[in-house]
Amino acid sequence: MTTRILPAVGDPDAARSVGSLLGRLPDAEPAAPVGDSTALVDTLARLAAESLDELPEVVLVHERIGPLPALELIRDVALRFPAVGVVLVTADTSPGLYSAAMDSGARGLVALPLTYEELAQRVQAAAGWAAGVRRHLGHGPEAGFGGTVVTVSGAKGGVGTTVTAIQLALASAASGRSVALVDLDLQGGDVASYLDVQFRRSIVDLAAIQDIGARVLADAVFNHESGVALLLAPAEGERAEEVSDRLVRQTLGALRQRYETVVVDCGTHVDTANAAAIEMADTTLLLTTPDVVTVRATKRMVRLWDRLQIRKAEETVTVVNRHRRGSEIQPPLVSKITATRVARSAIPANFRELQGAVDAGRMQDLEAKSTVKQAMWALAGELGLVKDGRPDTKQSGLFGGGRRHGRAK
Known part of the structure; x- marks a missing residue:
């Protein structure tokens, strides 16, 4: 199965490095990197509007992405697009950051400088998780995205x-x-x-x-x-x-x-x-x-x-x-x-x-x-x-005849 990967990397040098390694992954289809948090969310929203199947399985978020901080961006993506596996790319591999990333909704963490083996392992795990979520949610233009x-x-x-x-x-x-x-x-x-x-x-x-x-x-x-x-x-x-x-x-x-x-x-x-x-x-x-x-x-x-x-x-x-x-x-x-x-x-x-x-x-x-x-x-x-x-304008209680409720304290 082909794994579609969308990198979110603001630094041009880091983007080239990530893109080079992603291109070597088997059965991977990396997209061109997006340069900031707004572009990432806009891209995912556009793809989600078409179909769940259009979304990438994996999103890579670089630690220096902006203007939204990386962990906040991960939390936003995880909440809005729950069928996407998010992986944080960072030089900080401390237990504290790892815990914070998981709490934000990340499915993995890849250490800088990048190595092929670790990147492949984390991408594969996130892609497998995304595939499982999509099977659970089913397929449809609004499946899994809430209200x-x-x-x-x-x-x-x-x-x-x-x-x-x-x-x-x-x-x-x-x-x-x-x-x-x-x-x-x-x-x-x-x-x-x-x-x-x-x-x-x-x-x-x-x-x-x-x-x-x-x-x-x-x-x-x-x-x-x-x-x-x-x-x-x-x-x-x-x-x-x-x-x-x-x-x-x-x-x-x-x-x-x-x-x-x-x-x-x-x-x-x-x-x-x-x-x-x-x-x-x-x-x-x-x-x-x-x-x-x-x-x-x-x-x-x-x-x-x-x-x-x-x-x-x-x-x-x-x-x-x-x-x-x-x-x-x-x-x-x-x-x-x-x-x-x-x-x-x-x-x-x-x-x-x-x-x-x-x-x-x-x-x-x-x-x-x-x-x-x-x-x-x-x-x-x-x-x-x-x-x-259109709404039901005849629904009772919305117009003059609605009953008054007691006030909650």
Whole structure:
């Protein structure tokens, strides 16, 4: 059986050395090296979108890869692409690093300077492990990759980020999918306020957990009456610094294995936590409004993400909120200015429809006839977050007649 190998090596000399040895391995099909962590994840995501069979059996991660540190990259790949065997290439062969690499999801470690025998042994072992996982998972375009992660960010404050994230989650749940909604607006998250929830636990409670499994998640999330599982921001904004990018990657990786849709409200600021979410998301939304100031802020945000190698402009979907047909700034112009793809589903400007639900903190009770809700649920369909292309708008409990639940303490 041919073993496909994808090296991730940033240093040109190291890349040539790795490529030379890989070319000597029997039944090996090494690909051209990718030079950084972003390119590796992008390549794997593109191949996974085609089919599980398109993914390489083995990924080699060099210790000096960047910008994401090697162990964090291994953890990300292991969580997102569990049918790929990852091998770390490093000069540090201490027991501590070996343990850390295994904890991150590596299937082996190869010492520098490389030797043919050790490289062949580790690649063969990782390839055998990957083959076994694929047999267990079966074959299919989505086999083994878990749910879809969608992040929702705002170009600036007040553009409707949280309301949009909530409605996307509600639409997905109404269609019959299992859904988690994560509030990563860590210093000022309002998901709980918009959904009439008081709950003491938040994502901060996962900070000290090394292995975030189903039981840990069950203790941390609030099961809302709408059917959406909520992982909330901390009530004390100063605790935001306890939420690291490592925690976010682990948490989202665990959530996507349990839920079909994971919607993440990233707020309007860029920090290490929501940057990690945006980087690992399947779809990234950026909310804007059709005015000069906000569109300029949108362009700045897109460029910031690109400079930080979080997300490329062409991989970002901009959503125009408070759209008016008579506005001088229309979606095609927003797309041209920001170099992003603009969603077909623009959200109309009609705050009066929202005001009652917003004031009551009951966004789940927004009426079905609301044009704003219809546009947001159409956006969920456009993004593939609902079964059969559309949510069930007749599902009980999502509109005005929903019963109130007691508040959890």
